[in-house]
Amino acid sequence: MYYQTKKIITLVILHTFLLSVALSCIFPFLWMINVSFKTQNAYDQDSGLRLARSFDLSNYKEVLVEAEFWRYLVNSIAYTFITVIFIVLVSSLAAFGFSRLKFPGRNAIFFMFLAAMMIPLPAGFVPIYALLQQFGLLNRAGYILAMTNIGLSISIYLLKTFFDQLPHDLEDAARIDGCSKIQIWWHVGLPLISPALGVVIIFNALNVWNEFVLAKLIFSEDKFMPLQAGLMEFTGRMVTQHTLIMAALTMAALPIILLYIRMQKQFIKGLTAGATVG
Amino acid sequence: MTGTLKQNLINFSFVLPALLIFGIFYIYPFFFSFVLSLTDYNLVEKFSLKEYFVGLANFKDVLTDKDWWKSMYNGGYITFWALTFQNILAFALALAVDKVVRLKKFYRVVFFILPVLSEIIIGLLMKQLLAPDPPGRDVFNNILGFAGINSTENWIGGGYVRLVTALVHCWKGFGWAFVIFFAGLQTIPEQLYEAAKIDGAGSWQQFSKITVPLLMPVITLVIVLTILGSMQAFAMILALNAGAAGETTVPVMVIFSHIEGGTKLAGLACAEGLVLGLMLIVVSFSMFFISKKVREKYGVLPN
Numbered sequence: 001m002y003y004q005t006k007k008i009i010t011l012v013i014l015h016t017f018l019l020s021v022a023l024s025c026i027f028p029f030l031w032m033i034n035v036s037f038k039t040q041n042a043y044d045q046d047s048g049l050r051l052a053r054s055f056d057l058s059n060y061k062e063v064l065v066e067a068e069f070w071r072y073l074v075n076s077i078a079y080t081f082i083t084v085i086f087i088v089l090v091s092s093l094a095a096f097g098f099s100r101l102k103f104p105g106r107n108a109i110f111f112m113f114l115a116a117m118m119i120p121l122p123a124g125f126v127p128i129y130a131l132l133q134q135f136g137l138l139n140r141a142g143y144i145l146a147m148t149n150i151g152l153s154i155s156i157y158l159l160k161t162f163f164d165q166l167p168h169d170l171e172d173a174a175r176i177d178g179c180s181k182i183q184i185w186w187h188v189g190l191p192l193i194s195p196a197l198g199v200v201i202i203f204n205a206l207n208v209w210n211e212f213v214l215a216k217l218i219f220s221e222d223k224f225m226p227l228q229a230g231l232m233e234f235t236g237r238m239v240t241q242h243t244l245i246m247a248a249l250t251m252a253a254l255p256i257i258l259l260y261i262r263m264q265k266q267f268i269k270g271l272t273a274g275a276t277v278g
Numbered sequence: 279m280t281g282t283l284k285q286n287l288i289n290f291s292f293v294l295p296a297l298l299i300f301g302i303f304y305i306y307p308f309f310f311s312f313v314l315s316l317t318d319y320n321l322v323e324k325f326s327l328k329e330y331f332v333g334l335a336n337f338k339d340v341l342t343d344k345d346w347w348k349s350m351y352n353g354g355y356i357t358f359w360a361l362t363f364q365n366i367l368a369f370a371l372a373l374a375v376d377k378v379v380r381l382k383k384f385y386r387v388v389f390f391i392l393p394v395l396s397e398i399i400i401g402l403l404m405k406q407l408l409a410p411d412p413p414g415r416d417v418f419n420n421i422l423g424f425a426g427i428n429s430t431e432n433w434i435g436g437g438y439v440r441l442v443t444a445l446v447h448c449w450k451g452f453g454w455a456f457v458i459f460f461a462g463l464q465t466i467p468e469q470l471y472e473a474a475k476i477d478g479a480g481s482w483q484q485f486s487k488i489t490v491p492l493l494m495p496v497i498t499l500v501i502v503l504t505i506l507g508s509m510q511a512f513a514m515i516l517a518l519n520a521g522a523a524g525e526t527t528v529p530v531m532v533i534f535s536h537i538e539g540g541t542k543l544a545g546l547a548c549a550e551g552l553v554l555g556l557m558l559i560v561v562s563f564s565m566f567f568i569s570k571k572v573r574e575k576y577g578v579l580p581n
Binding site: 010011014015017018021022024025026028029031032035047048049089090091093094096097098101102103104106109112113116119120121122123124125126127128129130131133134145146148149150152153156181185206209210212213216217227228231232235242245246249252253256257260261264267268271272 | 286287288289290292293295296297299300302303304305306307308310311314319321324325367370371374375377378380381384385386387388389390391392393394395396397398399402403404406407416417420421449453454457458461506509510512513516517529530533534536537538544547548550551552554555558559562
């Protein structure tokens, strides 16, 4: 009886602790969504702490259409999509090469990619900016190439270690059937590493989607800006129109939150993979 | 078994695209930043070392610049809170989630929402919540009012701004540490605890003699990641209070401000980046070294 009570009390304390922290994580977003449905007037009166009366989408319409917020979303989708495709192609080719093919200097080159992941470069964006400016690449192409590079080392590392664990049987069979190396990479290699590709795609997609510094430096024009730089620009323009800012923030955050809840295993794996390599 | 030249070239061509991008966008900028740090290049005309060379003047400026060291102090302050408050909270949460049976998955999912979202979103959202602008719509103070606390504090610019910024940084980051700690806890074999119980070890002894020593590699990893992440914190603080007139200006914000805007001080920015980068490398390597010593002392095999 005594142990039973003690156990229940412990559980109550644990859950109170966990729930209060969980609430602190959820509340700001519920509040954000709630305010995004309110008129500025209603928000002024209750700080958004009372539930919105209806799902009034006029803030969203104003932000998306009149303030042209859709541009940032479309740009971000395009940058993310193209960059991730580049990274997947380039890094899986390289990983296949490092894992399966032999050439002089292979290990040295692979080690170079590894070393790059461990050196912190707090001002890395300065020489990259200088480089892009020298080559006249302060534009979308330059941004995509620079972002491709940022995801490259970690992706090559993840895919190479995954390749290393796979048996060679299927590739041998394909070779006997007369496939060239590039055909083996495309028809056998890529399907085999698809579980690891999922992690690589999520890690890099989030990385590009959430990127701010390079985007802010490279794009001065509104029409090329991706989401994060656009959000800063937008809130700067809208200073006092809080409900519009909330609608914009909701549009930026909610899709990611929903996607994350739907695929949380892959998200956690993808994000921690990047950090725990070193 | 080395192949023919042709075979080697074909094989090498698989890594060539990666190597090209990496060479242009990592290796070249890496060495270029050392060169740039010796110049007062303005990022406008064509770069020539001869014309812009200033020797070590930038490094002298960095070492004597009060604003830079203020930003290092601010970064250190935030890092201190992240190392203590954030990581202890994350560790406690990991232990608690490990203990409970119900809602385990719910907690894991919720705690990791913040690391998934961008720093800009978190910063802007918290700014909306904390800013007293204009008075009357003072959201956080109104919430405090419900709790019976009367406050008119400006949380994104007043006297508490540095502490508030550090706490928001911790709030954004604890999910990371939580996930890594939690994964680490799952790797400790249950038998060790059972054996300890049979030998009469209490919960505190189990914690201090099994959990902590076995988690030393994970703890070291989290400490290093926290230092690297917090000293390079930037976008969230920019979105939250844009440095609050120097009170929360962090090193990367100083570097960024040299490049954004009108007069560009690329050389100084690179010098600052190199100074900070070098400090971070020294700190993280010595952390791994210390942790190896600690593990040897505890008799846990290094891995």
